[in-house]
Amino acid sequence: MTRPDIILQGNITYANRQTYKEVPFLVPPDITRVSVEFSYTEHDKHTHLDLGILDPQRFRGWSGGNKSFFTISETDATPSYLPGLIPAGRWTLLIGVPNIEHGVESHYEAKVTLGHRGDVPAISTFSRAPLREGPSWFRGDFHMHDAHSDGSCLSQSGKKVPCPLYKTVEAAAAHKLDFIAISDHNTISQYNDERELQPYFDQLLLIPSREITTFEGHANVFGTTDFVDFRLTTSQVPDIGHILREVHDLHGLFSINHPNAPTGAACMGCGWSVPNTNYRLVEAIEAINGASADGPDSGIPFWQDKLNHGFRITAIGGSDNHDAANPVRSSSGVGHPTTVVFAQNLSERAILDGVRAGHVFVDADGSDDRAMALTAELGGQKAMMGDTLNAAQGAHIALHLSAKSVPGSYPEWIVDGKVTTPTGDSWETGHGFLQDFEYVSDGNRHWIRANIRSTNGRLLLLGNPIYLNF
Numbered sequence: 001m002t003r004p005d006i007i008l009q010g011n012i013t014y015a016n017r018q019t020y021k022e023v024p025f026l027v028p029p030d031i032t033r034v035s036v037e038f039s040y041t042e043h044d045k046h047t048h049l050d051l052g053i054l055d056p057q058r059f060r061g062w063s064g065g066n067k068s069f070f071t072i073s074e075t076d077a078t079p080s081y082l083p084g085l086i087p088a089g090r091w092t093l094l095i096g097v098p099n100i101e102h103g104v105e106s107h108y109e110a111k112v113t114l115g116h117r118g119d120v121p122a123i124s125t126f127s128r129a130p131l132r133e134g135p136s137w138f139r140g141d142f143h144m145h146d147a148h149s150d151g152s153c154l155s156q157s158g159k160k161v162p163c164p165l166y167k168t169v170e171a172a173a174a175h176k177l178d179f180i181a182i183s184d185h186n187t188i189s190q191y192n193d194e195r196e197l198q199p200y201f202d203q204l205l206l207i208p209s210r211e212i213t214t215f216e217g218h219a220n221v222f223g224t225t226d227f228v229d230f231r232l233t234t235s236q237v238p239d240i241g242h243i244l245r246e247v248h249d250l251h252g253l254f255s256i257n258h259p260n261a262p263t264g265a266a267c268m269g270c271g272w273s274v275p276n277t278n279y280r281l282v283e284a285i286e287a288i289n290g291a292s293a294d295g296p297d298s299g300i301p302f303w304q305d306k307l308n309h310g311f312r313i314t315a316i317g318g319s320d321n322h323d324a325a326n327p328v329r330s331s332s333g334v335g336h337p338t339t340v341v342f343a344q345n346l347s348e349r350a351i352l353d354g355v356r357a358g359h360v361f362v363d364a365d366g367s368d369d370r371a372m373a374l375t376a377e378l379g380g381q382k383a384m385m386g387d388t389l390n391a392a393q394g395a396h397i398a399l400h401l402s403a404k405s406v407p408g409s410y411p412e413w414i415v416d417g418k419v420t421t422p423t424g425d426s427w428e429t430g431h432g433f434l435q436d437f438e439y440v441s442d443g444n445r446h447w448i449r450a451n452i453r454s455t456n457g458r459l460l461l462l463g464n465p466i467y468l469n470f
Contacts, residue, residue, distance in 0.1 A: 002113050002122055003113075004037070004111035004112055004113050005112060005113055005114045006025050006111075006112035006114070007109065007110070007111055007112070008023050008025060008093060008108075008109070008110040008112065009107070009108065009109050009110075010023065010107075010108055011105050011106065011107055011108070012040070012047070012049065012095070012097055012100055012105070012106045012107075012108060013100065013104070013105050013106075014100055014101065014102050014103070014104065016097045016100065017097055017099065017100050018097060018098065018099075019097055020094055020095065020096050020097070021094075021095040021096075021097065022092050022093070022094060022095075023092065023093040023094075023095060023110065024090050024091065024092050024093075025090075025091055025092075025093065025112060026089070026090060026091070027055075027086065027087070027088055027089065027091050027114065028088055028114075029088040030088075030116065030117070031086050031088065031114045031115065031116065032073055032074060032086055032115050032116055032117050032119075032226070033071060033072065033073040033086065033113075033114070033115030033116075033119070034053075034071070034072050034073075034086060034091065034112065034113075034114060034115070035069070035070070035071040035072075035112070035113040035114075035115065036051075036053065036069065036070055036071075036093065036110055036111070036112050036113075037068065037069045037110070037111040037113075038051050038068050038069070038108070038109070038110045038111075039068060039108070039109050040106050040107065040108040040109070041106050041107045041108075042100070042104050042105070042106040042107075045101055045104045046099055046100075046101055047099065047100045047101070047104060047106045048065055048097075048098050048099045048100075049065065049095055049096065049097060049098075049106070049108060050062070050063075050064040050065050050094075050095065050096030050097075050098060051063050051064065051065070051067065051068075051070075051093075051094070051095065051096070052064075052093075052094035052096070053070075053072070053081070053091065053092065053093055053094060054091065054092040054094065055086070055087055055089075055091050056087050056088075056089035056090050056091065057087055059082075060072055060077075060081055060082050060084075061077065061078075061080050061081030061082055062080060062094070063078070063080035063081070064080075064096070065098075066080075067080060069128070071195075072084075072086070073086065073115065073225065074086065074227075075188045075189070075191045075192065075225045075227075076126075076191040076192040076194070076195045076225060077192060077195065078195060079195075079196045083192050093110055095108065117226050117250070118224070118226065118249055118250045118251060120223075120251045120349070121223075121348060121349060122349070123347045123348070123349060124205065124207075124347045124348035124349065125191075125195075125207075125208045125223075125225060125348055126191075126194055126195050126198035126206050126208070126348075127198050127199075127202075127205070127206075127347070127348075129347075130345035130346050130347040130350070131178075131202060131203060131204075131205050131346040131347070132178075132203075132345060132346035133345050133346075134344075134345060135342070135343065135344050135345070136342070136343070136346075137340050137341070137342050137371065138178040138179060138205075138340070138341050138342075138343055138346055138351060138354075139176075139177055139178050139179075139335075139338045139339075139340050139363070139368075140177050140178055140179035140180055140181070140205075140207075140335075140338065140339055140340075140341065140351070141172060141177060141179075141180050141181070141317075141318060141319050141321070141334055141335045141337075141338060141339065141366075142180075142181045142183070142209070142220065142222070142255070142286070142316050142317065142318040142339055143181070143183050143211070143220060143257065143286065143289070143317075143318020143319060143320045143321075144168055144172075144180060144181070144182050144183065144318070144319055144320070144321040144322075144334060145168075145182070145183070145184055145185070145211075145320070145321065145322045146162075146163050146164065146165040146167070146168045146182060146184065146190065146324070147161075147162030147163050147164055147165060148165060148182075148184040148187050148189050148190040148193075149184035149185040149186075149187060149211075150185065150322060151163045151168065151184075151321070151322045151323065151324070152322065152323060153167060153323050153324055153325045154325065163323060163324055163325075165182065165190055165193045165194070165197070166193070166197055167324035167325070168180070168182060168321065168324040168334065169182075169197050169201055169204065169206070170324070171321075171324040171325075171328065171333075171334040172204055172334050172335065173201055173203070173204050174328070175328045175334055175335040175366070176368060177204060177334075177335050177338070178203075178204065178205060178346055179204065179205035179206075179207055179341075179346065179351055180204065180205075180206060180207070180334075181206075181207040181208070181209035181220065181222055182194065182206070182209060183209040183210055183211040183220045183318075184210060184211065185210070185211050185213040186210060186211070186212065186213050186230045187210060188210055188225060188226075188227055190210075191208055191225050194206045194208065205346050205347065205348065205351065207222055207223065207348050207351065207352070208222070208223065208224065208225050208348075209221065209222045209223075210228075211257065212228060212230045212243060213230060213269065214230060214231075214232040214233075214269050214274070215232065215233065215268055215269045216232060216233070216240075216269050216272075216273050216274040216275075217240075217256065217257075217259070217269050217271070217272040217273060217274040218256075218257040218258065218269060218270060218272075219254055219255060219256045219257055219272075220254075220255045220257055220286070220318070221247050221252045221253070221254055221255075222252060222253040222255065222352055222355075223251065223252045223253050223348060223349075223352050224247070224250040224251065224252040226250050228243060228246055228247060228250070228252075229242075229243070229246070230243070232274070239275075239276060240274045240275075240276065240277050240278075241276065241278055244277075244278055244281040244282070245281070247281070248281050253283050253284065253352050253355060253356065254281060254282055254283055254284070255282070255283065255284035255285060255286060255316060256272050256282060256284075256285045256286065256299075256302075257272075257286045257289065257318070257320075258270055258271070258286055258289040258292065258297070258299060258320070259271060259272035259285060259286070259299045259302040259303075260272075260292075260296070260297055260298060260299050260301065260302050261289065261292075261297050262297070272302070279306050279309070279311040279313065280311060282306075282311070282313055283313065283314060283355065283356055284313060284314045284315070284316045284355055285299060285302065285303040285306065285313050285314075285315060285316070286299055286316055286317065286318050287299045287300045287302075287303045287315035287316065287317065287362065287462060288300070288315075288317035288318075288337045288362050288364055288462060289317070289318055289319075289320050290318075290319055290320050290331050290332045290336065290337075291331035291332070291336070293337070293364040293458075293459040293462070294458065294459050299315075300315070300462070303315050304414075304417045305417075307416075307417070307447050307465065308416060308417055310445065310470070312358065312467060312470055314355050314356070314357075314358045314360050314386065314464055315360065315362060315462060315464055316339045316355060316360060316362065317337035317338065317339045317362040317363075317364070317462075318337070318339070319332055319333060319334055319335060319336050319337065319366070320332060321333060321334045328366065329365070329366065333366070335366040336365065336366035337362050337363055337364045337365065337366050338362070338363040338366040338367070339360060339362050339363075340360065340361050340362070340363055340371070341354040341355055341359060341360050342354050342359035342360070342384070343359070357386045357387075358385055358386020358387070358464045358465070359384060359385055359386045359464075360385065360386065360464050361385065361461055361462060361463045361464065362461065362462040363460075363461055364458075364459050364460055364461065364462065365460065367405065369404070369405045370403075370404070370405045370406055370452075370460060370461055371403065371404050371405060371461075372401070372402065372403045372404075372406075372450070372452055372461045372463055373385075373400075373401070373402045373403075374399065374400070374401050374449065374450050374463050374466060375399070375400050375466075376389055376397055376398065376399045376400075376448075376466045377397070377398045377400075378390075378391055378395055378396075378397045378398070379395075383466050384466070385449070385463055385464040385465065385466060386464050386465075386466075386467075387466060387467070388466075388467040388468070388469075388470050389466065389467070389468055389469075390468075390469060391441035391443070391468050391469060392441065392443055393441060393442055393443030394440065394441065394443075395440070395441040396438055396439075396440055396441075397438070397439045397440070397441060397468070398436065398437075398438060399422075399424075399436065399437040399438070399439060399448065399466070400434070400435075400436055400437075401413075401434070401435045401436075401437065401450050402432065402433070402434050402435075403432040403433055403452045403461065404429070404431055404432040405431050405432065406431065406432050406433075406452050406454075406460055406461065407430075407431045407432070408454065408455050409432070409433070409452050409453060409454055409455070409460055410433075410452075410453055410455070411426075411433070411435050411450050411451070411452060411453075412450060412451040412452070412453050413437060413448070413449075413450050414448070414449050414450065414451065415439070415446060415447070415448050416446055416447060422435065422436075422437035422438075423437070423438055424436035424437045424438050441468060441469075443469070444468075444469060445467075445468065445469045445470055446467075446468040446469070447465035447466070447467050447468065447470070448465060448466050448468070449463045449464060449465040449466070450463045451463060
């Protein structure tokens with residue numbers, strides 16, 4: 001956990017009963033978040049202390065005795081508290097004393113943590129602990145919209161209205177997803193709603209995101225709540241490098257959305273045509289958007305072209321859902337497709353680290369249980385999807401592919417963007433298969449990945465590469 005910047009301590013006695021104790025502290029300039037963790041002794045002696053706060057200009061909230069922790073930033077705040085600018089100056093912690101008995105002395109401690117622009121959450125933005133411990137494959141959706149941008153659904157009387165964010169979260173929970181990233185267009189107002197919802201949805205991780213929507217392309221930014229100026233081609237944002245560098249400095253993850261989508265009056269900038277993109281700062285590409293796994297709108301060719309140019313970029317998927325009421329198995333339902341990430345635990349930081357590492361496959365239909373694993377061995381080196389092996393000329397690399405819950409399917413091996421017939425053994429299992437592939441290195445840079453396709457050739461699972469000599 002982050003060490004507090006300020007510790008406020010004191011004692012409460014019967015003389016303070018039914019009064020409000022004001023405890024001042026100074027917030028310096030350029031602070032973007034104030035967080036307070038409050039504790040006190042003598043609970044068992046009927047001592048009750050309430051909590052609130054004032055900034056130098058106004059009242060910022062009162063949680064009474066129902067919360068021992070709260071956080072306030074420009075974009076979001078714990079329920080009971082108001083988000084907004086964090087002014088420098090004298091802040092005041094308010095301690096209400098509804099009851100303390102004669103002869104009792106209670107010691108209180110308030111740990112105040114001050115945040116700065118670009119701070120990386122130790123665990124998650126909206127949760128102070130992982131929602132699930134231990135390494136696993138976690139299933140989620142990286143692209144969706146609600147009332148904070150252009151998401152809509154039917155009201156109680158059947159009218160089309162802006163769809164409340166909680167409806168999207170409910171749909172994801174019903175689909176038994178492990179995480180989602182709600183990525184409204186350019187806005188950051190959704191974060192306050194997400195902070196309110198996260199404690200209730202304690203099996204579904206909410207990752208902060210927004211879709212940077214420009215006239216030349218769309219991209220999601222994950223893992224930061226700070227504002228990123230999206231006005232590409234203006235004097236404020238003269239080129240895409242400005243945005244990429246800012247996201248990098250904020251420790252966010254930049255992912256290009258639906259790069260091969262048609263662009264025009266109906267959806268300006270939907271396809272990626274931004275000149276001079278530095279793909280070394282692009283960490284992911286939405287290879288599958290909704291139902292676009294195959295066909296002219298698929299992002300897979302765009303992504304594989306970047307791999308062939310030497311960029312290690314992770315393929316992910318997103319439903320781009322705009323109506324939480326759509327059935328989850330529909331072409332744009334929540335979780336269709338599902339991105340599956342191997343992470344050390346279910347937290348924002350671990351999931352995004354898993355994406356950066358390329359430990360990802362995409363379930364094109366958004367099933368509950370389809371899975372694949374691709375591993376490679378060379379001498380003492382072992383690799384999974386996203387990892388790199390150093391392979392000298394003539395080295396024999398043993399690759400192993402497994403798939404489950406895909407009866408009647410077949411593997412498609414791809415080397416440097418070209419479908420390849422493997423040399424090796426294959427075994428069918430009850431609902432999937434196992435296959436080995438021996439690849440002989442020429443000592444140069446290559447990438448190898450696999451897809452799982454149905455008997456009629458439809459893409460079911462998309463795998464990320466194992467890299468050779470990158």
